[in-house]
Amino acid sequence: MFLGENLLPFLTLAIGAALSGGTAMALLRPRLNPADNELSQPPLIRSLAMIAIGAVATIWALATLLS
Numbered sequence: 001m002f003l004g005e006n007l008l009p010f011l012t013l014a015i016g017a018a019l020s021g022g023t024a025m026a027l028l029r030p031r032l033n034p035a036d037n038e039l040s041q042p043p044l045i046r047s048l049a050m051i052a053i054g055a056v057a058t059i060w061a062l063a064t065l066l067s
Helices: 007-028 044-066
Strands: none
Touching: 007 044
C-alpha cells in the first residue's frame, strides 16, 4: 500500500494533536499587541470546542494505532 497501512491514523493523530495543541496555546498566550482588525483573545467557547474535537481525534488515532 502506498505510504503504509497506517497512513490515515497517523494523519488523524497529527491533525488532532495540532488542532488541540495550537488552540490551547492560543488560549494560554494571547497576542500582546493585536492589530486593529485582530482579536486580542480567541473566543472561549469556540476554542474549547476545537480543543475537544482535536482531543477526541487524537485519542481515537492513538487507540487505533495501539490496538
